[in-house]
Amino acid sequence: MNRVSIILFFFLLCLAPSIAYTNENAETLFKQQKYQEALDLWTNELKQGKQNDALHYNIGLAHLKLNQFPQSILHLEIALKLNPNCKPCLAALQLANQNAEIEEFKMPEYSISKWYQYIMNSLNSILWLALASFFFSIAILIYFKKSTLSKLQWICIVAGILFLLFAIHREYNITKIDKVVVLDGKGLFQSPDQSSEVKIQLNKGSVLKIKDQLGDWLKVETNSYESGWIETKNISFIKL
Numbered sequence: 001m002n003r004v005s006i007i008l009f010f011f012l013l014c015l016a017p018s019i020a021y022t023n024e025n026a027e028t029l030f031k032q033q034k035y036q037e038a039l040d041l042w043t044n045e046l047k048q049g050k051q052n053d054a055l056h057y058n059i060g061l062a063h064l065k066l067n068q069f070p071q072s073i074l075h076l077e078i079a080l081k082l083n084p085n086c087k088p089c090l091a092a093l094q095l096a097n098q099n100a101e102i103e104e105f106k107m108p109e110y111s112i113s114k115w116y117q118y119i120m121n122s123l124n125s126i127l128w129l130a131l132a133s134f135f136f137s138i139a140i141l142i143y144f145k146k147s148t149l150s151k152l153q154w155i156c157i158v159a160g161i162l163f164l165l166f167a168i169h170r171e172y173n174i175t176k177i178d179k180v181v182v183l184d185g186k187g188l189f190q191s192p193d194q195s196s197e198v199k200i201q202l203n204k205g206s207v208l209k210i211k212d213q214l215g216d217w218l219k220v221e222t223n224s225y226e227s228g229w230i231e232t233k234n235i236s237f238i239k240l
Contacts, residue, residue, distance in 0.1 A: 026058070069100035129163075179207055182208065183204060
């Protein structure tokens with residue numbers, strides 16, 4: 001990595017105290033620049049069934065420091081799936097994409113949609129469900145006391161429905177499998193056949209959107225809206 005990348009990398013560490021929330025030995029090793037050893041400890045936690053945005057963020061940073069950009073992008077994308085509002089994750093992902101020479105394309109978002117996504121992602125689905133249950137309970141208690149629908153009840157019902165929708169949407173976004181990361185820089189084929197025409201070459205670390213599947217082949221779309229087919233052995237799914 002060049003000097004600017006190194007400065008940005010250490011700036012990310014200052015932004016993200018989340019490293020302290022996982023294995024302390026791994027944190028110590030990371031600070032001692034023993035990145036592979038730290039990565040092994042964090043990966044072992046993952047194999048034990050631990051899943052959180054901090055752990056995937058740390059693994060992504062370790063891969064980034066080891067110049068393993070596709071793996072770094074994979075884990076940073078998973079971290080963002082768990083916590084889309086994670087600014088250090090976004091900054092680290094941008095740095096990984098730059099080093100992997102991947103050009104980013106982003107569609108403009110409407111203000112209402114942006115605020116909806118931000119609010120929905122501020123809590124996990126369990127907390128949204130708990131809030132929905134709380135407001136529904138308040139509405140039921142008021143009904144049993146007054147036997148009529150009051151203004152406060154309607155507010156509680158509307159709030160409960162809104163929070164329930166947040167919970168459902170949040171859980172759907174976490175569990176859906178709609179994107180992959182290219183681990184092997186193969187081309188995007190015209191059809192699900194090795195002998196077919198290669199439409200474009202893909203950089204390792206490219207994130208592709210899944211459109212369809214046929215056996216061991218996926219029909220995917222790039223961030224520049226080019227579509228084609230790729231074998232599943234050359235990719236890794238962005239999933240928990």
